[in-house]
Amino acid sequence: xxxxxxxxxxxxxxxxxxxxxxxxREERKTSNNKGKGFESMIAYVDERGNLxxxxxxxxxxxxxxxENQEHVESSSFDTHTQRTGVLISFFxxxxxxxxxxxxxGDTVFAHQNRFMDDISERDKVVFVAERTPKGYSxxxxxxxx
Numbered sequence: 001x002x003x004x005x006x007x008x009x010x011x012x013x014x015x016x017x018x019x020x021x022x023x024x025r026e027e028r029k030t031s032n033n034k035g036k037g038f039e040s041m042i043a044y045v046d047e048r049g050n051l052x053x054x055x056x057x058x059x060x061x062x063x064x065x066x067e068n069q070e071h072v073e074s075s076s077f078d079t080h081t082q083r084t085g086v087l088i089s090f091f092x093x094x095x096x097x098x099x100x101x102x103x104x105g106d107t108v109f110a111h112q113n114r115f116m117d118d119i120s121e122r123d124k125v126v127f128v129a130e131r132t133p134k135g136y137s138x139x140x141x142x143x144x145x
Contacts, residue, residue: 082126084144090121099125099138110138117143 003011046052083101087110090097095112108129119125119141127138 082128082140084124084126087119087121087123087125090119097121099127099141101129106136108136108138109134110141114139115141117141119143 044052044055046056083103085099085101085108088098088100088107090110097110097112098107099110100107108127109132110127114137124144125138125141126144127141129136130139
């Protein structure tokens with residue numbers, strides 16, 4: 001007696017499942033992560049808190065933070081020279097504003113206690129930048145003639 005149509009179809013499905021199972025097993029064997037060393041699983045944290053593949057002692061030493069800050073200070077502002085800028089905003093009620101430096105384009109905090117003249121918004125000013133814990137602050141702010 002011959003097999004029915006459904007029996008033949010079920011046999012084909014079983015054979016296909018078996019082949020798929022064998023193929024997946026071979027794929028898992030080739031892309032297996034087992035047996036790789038412990039070293040390949042380690043991640044390190046650098047001084048800024050970022051993950052890194054190299055241990056802290058083996059990476060090239062960069063400038064320390066103090067040297068880096070000195071470099072930033074010297075590149076953006078020389079704290080002993082007078083600079084020019086425009087008072088771009090000033091809040092009368094609060095007594096402070098911001099000066100946009102003409103050379104670097106940076107904004108510098110300015111408090112009215114440091115004003116030498118009566119200065120209003122959009123006036124051209126001459127000032128000296130001073131490093132503070134929160135950034136640069138303008139001191140000796142005078143109105144340009």
